[in-house]
Amino acid sequence: MNEQTIALVTGANKGIGYEIAAGLGALGWRVGVGARDAERGEAAVAKLRAADVDAFVVPLDVTEDASVAAAVALVEERAGRLDVLVNNAGITGSAAQQPTTVDVTTVRTAVETNVIGVIRVTNAMLPLLRRSPSPRIVNMSSSVGSLTKQSTPGAETGPIAVAYAPSKTFLNAVTVQYAKELRDTNILINAGCPGYCATDLNGFRGVRTPEQGAAIALRLATLPDDGPTGGFFDDEGEVPW
Ligand code: NAP
Numbered sequence: 001m002n003e004q005t006i007a008l009v010t011g012a013n014k015g016i017g018y019e020i021a022a023g024l025g026a027l028g029w030r031v032g033v034g035a036r037d038a039e040r041g042e043a044a045v046a047k048l049r050a051a052d053v054d055a056f057v058v059p060l061d062v063t064e065d066a067s068v069a070a071a072v073a074l075v076e077e078r079a080g081r082l083d084v085l086v087n088n089a090g091i092t093g094s095a096a097q098q099p100t101t102v103d104v105t106t107v108r109t110a111v112e113t114n115v116i117g118v119i120r121v122t123n124a125m126l127p128l129l130r131r132s133p134s135p136r137i138v139n140m141s142s143s144v145g146s147l148t149k150q151s152t153p154g155a156e157t158g159p160i161a162v163a164y165a166p167s168k169t170f171l172n173a174v175t176v177q178y179a180k181e182l183r184d185t186n187i188l189i190n191a192g193c194p195g196y197c198a199t200d201l202n203g204f205r206g207v208r209t210p211e212q213g214a215a216i217a218l219r220l221a222t223l224p225d226d227g228p229t230g231g232f233f234d235d236e237g238e239v240p241w
Contacts, residue, residue: 008032011089013040015199019214025053036061062117081131093163110163141191145169148240179230192216
């Protein structure tokens with residue numbers, strides 16, 4: 001049996017996902033680099049390999065059933081099982097997200113990627129995860145999905161965004177439901193917030209580096225068997241729901 005830990009990171013061709021792949025690879029893990037565009041994925045894999053990471057590209061659009069099914073087949077062929085799934089791929093949707101004027105397509109698109117995409121990929125990968133001695137699932141969320149923060153006057157929650165922020169609230173709620181169903185298994189599933197990082201997602205306005213943003217995912221990917229499940233964490237600890 002292959003003793004090397006196997007991970008898959010969705011949306012790993014750039015930004016925080018790339019740094020998560022690099023960080024897991026630095027642990028000596030074999031990392032599937034999920035990328036909806038195969039060329040961008042190959043470029044990221046070449047860069048990771050140059051840094052001595054055992055990386056392979058996994059063409060994967062989280063919104064497409066056929067793409068996800070092909071990704072499962074590829075991971076099975078290349079690794080035989082999956083130890084860690086990081087659901088990192090995400091979008092904000094568009095700049096115009098005032099609730100009273102939003103194009104509902106913007107909301108639907110954000111939910112399709114940030115929530116339904118996570119459910120689609122997780123469920124498809126579960127048979128491979130169940131072959132692992134210590135499976136971990138990490139859902140990259142955001143503190144803008146915290147209803148506690150959103151309803152606390154003065155708390156930093158970014159611009160009004162009726163698609164993006166509620167999609168992360170939805171993702172947090174989904175994470176809790178998975179943890180409840182999987183409580184009697186060895187699978188730990190948690191949501192993580194990377195903080196406000198300079199990436200394409202926000203026009204590189206974030207104040208943290210993508211490497212710093214990756215740290216919480218690395219922590220949740222490497223939890224011990226008695227670690228938490230169904231939680232929401234950032235570098236400081238628990239994030240209020
Ligand atoms: P990013 O630089 O824009 O990267 C997003 C990644 O997701 C890219 O690889 C993108 O692929 C991929 N992606 C988008 N839609 C996809 C789809 N349908 N299927 C597969 N991959 C898809 O964003 P980031 O800042 O690194 O964000 C990573 C995660 O952290 C997201 O879930 C985001 O919501 C979360 N987050 C970020 C921040 C922040 O400040 N940056 C804060 C809180 C939470 P392409 O290159 O093909 O577009």
